[in-house]
Amino acid sequence: MRLGFVLSSLVTVLVIAYVIFSLYIPQQDLGGVEILGEELLLPLPRKITVVTVEEAILLRKSIREWRDAPITVEQLSMILWASQGVVEDVDGWLRRAAPSAGATYPLEVYVVIGEGGVSLGDGSYIEAGVYKYDYVRHSLKLIKRGDLRNDLWRATLRQDWVREAPVSLVICAVYERTTWRYGERGVRYVHIEVGHVGQNIYLMSTALGLGTVAIGAFHDDEVARIVDARRDERPLYVFPVGVPLRPHKTDFRELQELYSRLRR
Numbered sequence: 166m167r168l169g170f171v172l173s174s175l176v177t178v179l180v181i182a183y184v185i186f187s188l189y190i191p192q193q194d195l196g197g198v199e200i201l202g203e204e205l206l207l208p209l210p211r212k213i214t215v216v217t218v219e220e221a222i223l224l225r226k227s228i229r230e231w232r233d234a235p236i237t238v239e240q241l242s243m244i245l246w247a248s249q250g251v252v253e254d255v256d257g258w259l260r261r262a263a264p265s266a267g268a269t270y271p272l273e274v275y276v277v278i279g280e281g282g283v284s285l286g287d288g289s290y291i292e293a294g295v296y297k298y299d300y301v302r303h304s305l306k307l308i309k310r311g312d313l314r315n316d317l318w319r320a321t322l323r324q325d326w327v328r329e330a331p332v333s334l335v336i337c338a339v340y341e342r343t344t345w346r347y348g349e350r351g352v353r354y355v356h357i358e359v360g361h362v363g364q365n366i367y368l369m370s371t372a373l374g375l376g377t378v379a380i381g382a383f384h385d386d387e388v389a390r391i392v393d394a395r396r397d398e399r400p401l402y403v404f405p406v407g408v409p410l411r412p413h414k415t416d417f418r419e420l421q422e423l424y425s426r427l428r429r
């Protein structure tokens with residue numbers, strides 16, 4: 166009886182001490198990331214590159230060979246923001262990084278993250294899996310766990326740059342969001358919009374010193390199954406992203422020389 170009382174008091178004291186201690190130990194630095202259950206709040210977008218728009222356009226190139234290295238969570242955050250992130254609150258209506266016909270915003274972004282694909286800056290990595298980008302919260306919501314790059318490689322007609330990239334973005338369209346307003350012409354608008362988003366992904370990746378390539382060749386149903394897309398979401402584009410094996414180098418002097426040759 167007495168021993169029971171002592172033991173339960175001891176456990177209570179230990180629990181209280183643990184709670185107090187955990188309140189005072191410094192938070193692990195996860196590269197500005199906060200993890201709330203199955204949601205990962207991404208570091209907020211900020212001015213991070215020193216590359217001008219004209220330099221990013223000049224340097225943009227489809228990259229298909231990667232170094233065996235992860236990208237950082239901050240780089241992923243910036244690429245997702247450039248794809249569909251919020252840029253302005255206009256009386257409660259959120260304008261996004263890429264234009265959209267009638268601001269109907271038909272696109273959804275999934276991210277397929279490989280094992281060790283995205284570093285958190287403290288030696289740890291985002292858990293491999295499929296995530297969906299929440300543009301309002303600038304966060305990733307876990308859809309399913311596991312490294313699905315092999316499946317995505319098969320679904321994209323075995324293009325090796327998909328299997329070997331640490332991360333791939335999958336852009337899906339909900340056509341009805343645009344066609345209910347514009348009818349059949351809305352289909353055209355959705356396809357134009359995914360091009361805008363794709364270019365933002367290319368330019369932001371380039372400015373960050375990363376590489377990407379637009380992938381249009383894949384089995385739609387298989388890609389949809391891999392990311393657990395909702396029935397009304399159709400995959401349109403896949404963008405593997407990684408650290409280029411050979412960084413692309415050129416400058417405006419080289420370009421001017423090229424033009425003078427072309428004008429001869």
Ligand SMILES: Cc1cc2nc3c(=O)[nH]c(=O)nc-3n(C[C@H](O)[C@H](O)[C@H](O)COP(=O)(O)O)c2cc1C
Binds near residue numbers: 228324379380381
């Ligand atoms: C709609 C579209 C679909 C594409 N699909 C693929 C693809 O499935 N696989 C691939 O390796 N590249 C793909 N590309 C990339 C093109 O091959 C590439 O943009 C082109 O060769 C020009 O090279 P650059 O992007 O380096 O300027 C695609 C590009 C576009 C615009």
